Amino acid sequence: MTVAAPAIQSLDLRRASDREYALLHALQSRMRAERLPDDPPIPLDEQIRGWRNLPTYFDLFTWVVPSADGDAFVGSGSLWISRTDDNQHLADVGIEVLPEFRRRGLGRRLLAPVAETAAREGRRLLIFDTSERVPAGEAFARRLGADKGLETHTNQLVLADLDRALIGRWLEEAQAQAARFELGFWSGPYPEDDLAAIAALHEILNGAPTGDLDLEDFRVTPEHLRDWERSAAARGTLRWTSYVRERATGAFAGFSEIFWHPTRPAILNQGATGVFPAFRGNGLGRWLKAAMIERIVREQPEARVIRTGNADSNAPMLRINYDLGFKPFEARAVWQIELPKVRAFLDGREA
Numbered sequence: 001m002t003v004a005a006p007a008i009q010s011l012d013l014r015r016a017s018d019r020e021y022a023l024l025h026a027l028q029s030r031m032r033a034e035r036l037p038d039d040p041p042i043p044l045d046e047q048i049r050g051w052r053n054l055p056t057y058f059d060l061f062t063w064v065v066p067s068a069d070g071d072a073f074v075g076s077g078s079l080w081i082s083r084t085d086d087n088q089h090l091a092d093v094g095i096e097v098l099p100e101f102r103r104r105g106l107g108r109r110l111l112a113p114v115a116e117t118a119a120r121e122g123r124r125l126l127i128f129d130t131s132e133r134v135p136a137g138e139a140f141a142r143r144l145g146a147d148k149g150l151e152t153h154t155n156q157l158v159l160a161d162l163d164r165a166l167i168g169r170w171l172e173e174a175q176a177q178a179a180r181f182e183l184g185f186w187s188g189p190y191p192e193d194d195l196a197a198i199a200a201l202h203e204i205l206n207g208a209p210t211g212d213l214d215l216e217d218f219r220v221t222p223e224h225l226r227d228w229e230r231s232a233a234a235r236g237t238l239r240w241t242s243y244v245r246e247r248a249t250g251a252f253a254g255f256s257e258i259f260w261h262p263t264r265p266a267i268l269n270q271g272a273t274g275v276f277p278a279f280r281g282n283g284l285g286r287w288l289k290a291a292m293i294e295r296i297v298r299e300q301p302e303a304r305v306i307r308t309g310n311a312d313s314n315a316p317m318l319r320i321n322y323d324l325g326f327k328p329f330e331a332r333a334v335w336q337i338e339l340p341k342v343r344a345f346l347d348g349r350e351a
């Protein structure tokens with residue numbers, strides 16, 4: 001039986017209705033379970049608090065496809081536009097369609113308002129990512145004519161397999177640096193006096209490989225940091241940061257961050273780890289990570305795994321992570337496509 005194609009609706013995620021939130025959450029939970037079947041679901045109320053309190057430095061446009069009876073959303077499209085001074089040529093895209101509704105043209109239809117809005121906003125490049133665990137994503141990207149710009153993995157450390165002796169050795173070796181550097185931790189909001197320096201620490205990540213992706217260096221400001229913190233606090237996300245500072249000058253040399261949510265305490269997410277180029281080669285990266293893991297083992301007994309996203313070409317970071325026992329968990333790819341190519345695909349003009 002052929003049914004009329006349901007209309008696409010747009011949604012303002014910062015102020016949607018409870019019903020819209022519940023339907024979108026149900027869709028996203030299914031999509032997440034397809035990719036990460038062993039992970040606990042994200043509770044609805046946490047997700048709603050996250051949506052209502054998204055950071056303010058970007059605009060998010062969302063579209064959904066309701067089912068014929070209107071009781072579910074079967075697909076969604078989203079477009080993230082960063083209102084920062086950098087990377088004004090690009091927009092991040094996400095398109096998701098429930099498995100039983102795929103290959104009916106919904107992905108293509110959801111792409112239409114995404115591309116139209118990106119054009120209206122003056123963005124020429126769309127960026128999105130896919131997982132090897134859902135091969136349809138890559139098939140769609142290839143059909144679209146997108147270019148794979150970066151190959152990455154989520155790497156995972158199972159804490160039950162942790163080599164505690166190795167952590168002990170790295171912490172001991174770090175003592176050679178203790179006269180010059182001090183190690184410290186922040187939990188909760190960053191200290192106000194160090195905010196500009198902490199923003200600079202985050203910009204170290206501009207040195208991480210970005211493959212063939214057409215990206216400019218990003219800027220991080222104290223306002224961005226407070227914006228993230230406000231959003232994360234509303235959602236209930238917790239963060240620990242380890243840092244190393246040069247005693248003589250007070251200059252920060254590097255940092256490493258871990259995030260998690262108390263409703264899912266078994267899974268910790270490694271955020272950024274960075275050491276300024278001038279301080280590299282002193283074992284500070286190892287120290288930052290070993291000190292963090294040692295604290296997690298001591299103070300977060302419910303933690304089971306730590307996950308981290310790394311470009312496959314990031315040899316220095318992978319060396320530390322593999323030595324620690326991180327193993328490939330999920331292969332991911334980041335794709336890019338110029339808007340005229342998307343238009344050609346939508347118009348059926350593509351090669």
Ligand SMILES: CC(C)(COP(=O)(O)OP(=O)(O)OC[C@H]1O[C@@H](n2cnc3c(N)ncnc32)[C@H](O)[C@@H]1OP(=O)(O)O)[C@@H](O)C(=O)NCCC(=O)NCCS
Nearest residue numbers: 094095096097102103104105106107108136137139140143
């Ligand atoms: C990628 C995704 C959104 C596609 O949704 P969809 O509704 O099936 O997409 P469409 O039906 O519009 O497909 C358009 C074309 O892409 C290609 N394509 C899509 N899925 C494919 C697959 N599994 N195998 C081969 N080609 C595929 C086909 O050429 C298809 O046209 P056709 O069916 O007429 O041959 C869906 O598979 C999905 O949700 N995947 C997980 C999330 C994801 O990876 N998103 C990536 C983009 S952000």
